């Protein structure tokens with residue numbers, strides 16, 4: 001049996017919700033965090049699930065929103081444009097916490113949100129958005145694509161850049177512990193989150 005003290009959120013539903021958002025916010029800022037690079041699920045036009053890693057760029061507990069960035073030429077942008085439902089998932093093996101977020105995604109390409117995200121993006125990140133051809137295009141060889149230099153990427157990449165806002169509607173928190181796992185879920189009703197413990 002583990003002798004570690006139980007975490008403060010162990011049997012506290014509100015503290016578990018706070019811990020969920022704390023871990024997501026920590027993931028935004030910390031490269032090594034599991035929640036820095038969650039899996040993002042979308043649904044394609046045939047109803048097939050699609051999954052890939054993205055970098056979490058913002059997590060706002062008060063608004064219940066997240067943000068990541070992608071290329072507007074990518075499958076994920078196309079899929080969100082068609083069916084704006086998505087899910088994000090991460091598991092932090094050190095914290096023994098899995099977080100799942102389901103929500104509504106909005107593509108920001110030509111508005112103030114996209115402009116601010118592009119302005120804050122690092123030069124290295126911008127380069128990928130200026131690449132040709134676009135993500136997922138079949139290539140005759142592995143190196144048959146070009147990337148602009150960082151200076152040119154500022155203008156070449158911007159038209160392809162997309163900030164994606166996710167308005168969370170369902171949250172799921174799972175903490176693993178030999179003394180008894182704890183799982184909790186919340187649903188949004190307007191600005192209010194209603195949660196309950198769930199059988200793990």
Ligand SMILES: Cc1cc2nc3c(=O)[nH]c(=O)nc-3n(C[C@H](O)[C@H](O)[C@H](O)COP(=O)(O)O)c2cc1C
Pocket residue numbers: 037050051052053054055056068069070071074075076077135136
């Ligand atoms: C660690 C890591 C971080 C990534 N971050 C992003 C990201 O923030 N945005 C993005 O569009 N793709 C990101 N990717 C690439 C995607 O996982 C994926 O391969 C690519 O975007 C194509 O996905 P799609 O065809 O489903 O659109 C990342 C991949 C890895 C391994």
